[in-house]
Amino acid sequence: MDLPKDPMMLYSVVNTKLRDYYSSLEAMCEDMNLSQQELEETLRAAGFEYNKELNKFI
Template structure:
């Protein structure tokens, strides 16, 4: 499902949903999720940021940013 090969091409809505589900159910941080799936953390963060989402460490999930970064 999530892999280094499809991180930049997977449908954004699927990526967002899967990442937040994995963070909620299985991982305590983005770093541990990326390590487990061998993902480039910067690419993941940049892809989500491009769509206006940032990582909220307190909630361990990606949330809509107050500041749009288009």
């Protein structure tokens, strides 16, 4: 599955996947062949930071 380019849609899709399917961002990125650094940078630019304890971007 290709992730959306729009930052708000990306935020929503990533958090849904983290909630429903993955125990961590690392596991999701590894499973989906994504660059964790690029994903975090993209969402950080939109004002979101990954919270490891909550396993979601806030």
